[in-house]
Amino acid sequence: MMKAAEENGFELAALMLPKHVKQAVNTGGSNIVMMAGLNEEKKKAAWEFIKFMTGTEQNLYASKVTGYLPTRYSSIESDERKKLHAEQPMYKVAVDQLQYAQPRPMVPGYNEIEKKVYPQExxxxxxDPSIDTKQGLDRAVERSNALIKNK
Incomplete structure (x- = not known):
């Protein structure tokens, strides 16, 4: 996105999520798991892969390339990550928001809200520049509440 924005004359920015009643943000993303029922050889191989993928060096690389939040404090606190934050401050926003992390609400309709309603709004x-932010967010809340009530 950063490269495309630069090539097309756009400036990207990242900001803390806005606060309404309470400052909160949920986190989530990819998971790494080892399936049950593996033989010993596959368990060992899976564990080696998990250790590799979750190691500080790989975590630094993956978060830098993808823009995703680092999943290890050792990555966040590394000199390389601090340098990245100085060069690209928007990479630091997700780290700063962690202090407000809350679990995702697991209610019927949540996936549709997250994957459809919110992105559409x-x-x-x-x-549409004629819609102000409050109007857009109020509409997202209205649509979300209707989905939750009808599930």
């Missing part, structure tokens, strides 16, 4: 805000 954000897209409307971006594409």
């Amino acid at each position: 954000v897209e409307r805000l971006i594409l």
Whole structure:
């Protein structure tokens, strides 16, 4: 995204999520698991892979390349990560938001809200300058509440 923005004359920014009643942000993403029922050889191989993928060096690389939040304090606190934050301050926003981390609400309709309602309303805000932020967010809340009530 950063390269595409630069090539097309756009400036990207990242900001803390806005606060309403309470400052909160949920986290989530990919998971690494070892399946049950593996033979000893596959268990050992899976464990080696998990250790590799979750190690500080790999975590630093993956978070830098993808923009995803580092999953290890050792990565966040490393000199390399501090240098990245100085060069690209928007990479630090997700780290700063961790102090407000809350579990995702696991209620019926949540996946549809996260994958459909919220992105659609954000897209409307971006594409339609006549809609102010409060109107867009109020509509997202209204649609979300309707989904939750009807599940």
